[in-house]
Amino acid sequence: MGTAPPFSFQDPKTREIVGYDVDFCKGIANALKVKLQIKLIAVDARVPELLQGRVDVVAANLGYTAQRAQQIDFSDAYFAGPSKLLVRKDANLTSLSQMDTKRIAVVKGSTAEPAVRKLLPQASIVSYPDPTSGFLSIMQHKADGLCASELALIRMQRQADAAAPLAIIDRPVYSEQWGIGIRKNEPALREAINHALEAMESSGEAAATFDRWLGAGSEYKIRRDFKVAVIQG
Numbered sequence: 343m344g345t346a347p348p349f350s351f352q353d354p355k356t357r358e359i360v361g362y363d364v365d366f367c368k369g370i371a372n373a374l375k376v377k378l379q380i381k382l383i384a385v386d387a388r389v390p391e392l393l394q395g396r397v398d399v400v401a402a403n404l405g406y407t408a409q410r411a412q413q414i415d416f417s418d419a420y421f422a423g424p425s426k427l428l429v430r431k432d433a434n435l436t437s438l439s440q441m442d443t444k445r446i447a448v449v450k451g452s453t454a455e456p457a458v459r460k461l462l463p464q465a466s467i468v469s470y471p472d473p474t475s476g477f478l479s480i481m482q483h484k485a486d487g488l489c490a491s492e493l494a495l496i497r498m499q500r501q502a503d504a505a506a507p508l509a510i511i512d513r514p515v516y517s518e519q520w521g522i523g524i525r526k527n528e529p530a531l532r533e534a535i536n537h538a539l540e541a542m543e544s545s546g547e548a549a550a551t552f553d554r555w556l557g558a559g560s561e562y563k564i565r566r567d568f569k570v571a572v573i574q575g
Contacts, residue, residue, distance in 0.1 A: 343382065343383060343384070343385065343402045343403060343472075344359050344382040345472050345473070345474065346361075346363075346402075346403055346473060346494065347361060347497060348361050348362055348493070348497075348555040348556060348560065348562070349361045349362045349363045349402075349403055349555075350362075350363045350364055350402065359380055359382065361555060362421070362551060362552070362554075362555040362556065363401045363402060363403070364380065365551045365554070365555075366401055366420055366522075366539075366542070366548075366551065367380065367401050369538060369539075369542045369547060369548075369551075370399075370401075370522070370535055370538045370539070372538075373534070373537065373538030373541060373542075374534055374535075374538065381396075381397055383397065383400070383402055384451075384471065384472075385402075385403075385449050385450060385451040385452055385471070385472065386450045386451025386471075387451075388400045388402050388404055388451070388523065389410060389413055389414060389523065392414060392523050392524075392525060393413065393414070393525065395525075398531075399522050399523060399524055399531070399535065400414075400522065400523035401522050401523075403452075403491070403520060404416075404520055404521060404522070404523050405452075405453040405518035405519065405520055406419070406518060406519050406520070406521055406573045406575060407453055407456070407518075408575060409456075410523075411575060413526075414523050414524060414525060414526060415523075415524045415525070415526050415528075415529075415532050416521030416522070416523060416524070416573055417521045417522035417524060417532060417535045417536050417539060418521065418536050418539050418540070418570050418571055418572050418573065419519035419520060419521050419568070419570065419571055419572070419573045420520060420521065420522070420539055420548065420570055421519070421520040421568075422517070422518070422519045422520070422568040423491055423492060423493065423517065423518070424491075424492050424514035424515075424516070424517045425453075425454060425457065425489055425490060425491050425492065425514060425515050425516055425517070425518065426489070426490075426492050426495055426510050426511055426512075426513075426514050426515060427441060427446070427487040427488065427489055427495075427510070427511045427515060428477075428480060428487060428488040428489075428490070428495040428498060428499065428508055428509075428510055429441075429480070429486065429487045429508065429509055429510075429511060430480060430481075430483075430486075430506060430507075430508055430509075431507045431508060431509045432506070432507075433486060435486065435487065435509075435511065436509075436511060437511065437513070438461065438462065438511060438513050438515070441462055441465060441486065441487055441511070442462045442463070442464045442465055443464050443465065444462075444465055444466070444486035444487055445465070445466045445468055445484070445485045445486045445487075446458050446462065446465045446466065446467055446468065446485065446486065446487050446488070446489055447468045447469075447470055447476040447479045447480065447484075447485035447487065447488040447489070448467060448468070448469055448470070448476065448488075448489050448490075449469070449470060449471070449472060449473055449476060449490065450469040450470065450471055452490075453516070453518055454489040454490060454515070455467055455469065457489070457515050457516040458489050458515060461515055461516070462515075468484070468485050473488075473490055473494050473498070476488040476490065477498045477501075480508065481502065481503070481506060487511075489515050492510065492514070493556065493562055493564070495510050496510070496562055497561070497562075500561070519573045519574070521573055522535050522539075539570045540570060542570065543569055543570035548569075548570055549566060552566045553566070
């Protein structure tokens with residue numbers, strides 16, 4: 343997507359798009375012996391662009407859902423993690439039960455919207471085109487909470503003005519597995535991508551990629567508690 347560090351974002355020095363998703367794209371392209379061409383894509387355009395043939399695969403924070411699986415195929419999962427709620431500390435919101443009548447910001451076209459509607463049916467959903475817009479809605483008091491991946495929220499929390507500190511509610515709204523999106527009529531491509539992901543796992547490249555962007559040496563300092571595996575739908 344180019345707007346979702348540490349998964350895909352512009353390196354301020356080289357101006358190239360880099361990140362966790364980009365490194366997996368490189369690994370897959372090398373395994374398939376094809377030239378990699380990165381195309382930036384909006385969240386709600388991920389599945390349509392794939393179905394219309396404008397991209398060959400989608401590697402853009404694409405969480406598995408049963409609804410998406412009716413439209414496209416997914417590779418094995420190459421990332422897994424929880425999504426939580428970011429709130430202002432001065433609001434004294436510490437539990438999900440307190441959020442059921444609040445305004446929740448989500449990224450349009452993401453898995454957050456149906457998850458929030460299911461868990462917090464009385465909440466008001468406010469859609470934004472990207473995570474940064476959702477973050478600003480919290481800072482500007484236009485929303486009470488933002489639902490996004492925990493990693494994205496940690497970064498936003500650190501970027502917040504010290505005069506307006508933010509907090510993350512501990513209990514996840516949901517957890518999801520991310521896969522590479524592939525059109526349904528291309529089973530050979532799906533198999534080749536799965537072989538590439540499995541090879542990256544076996545060689546240690548998958549774990550090294552995680553460590554580079556998310557592990558102890560990164561600003562996130564989280565532990566990898568998953569491996570490349572078949573998505574449990």
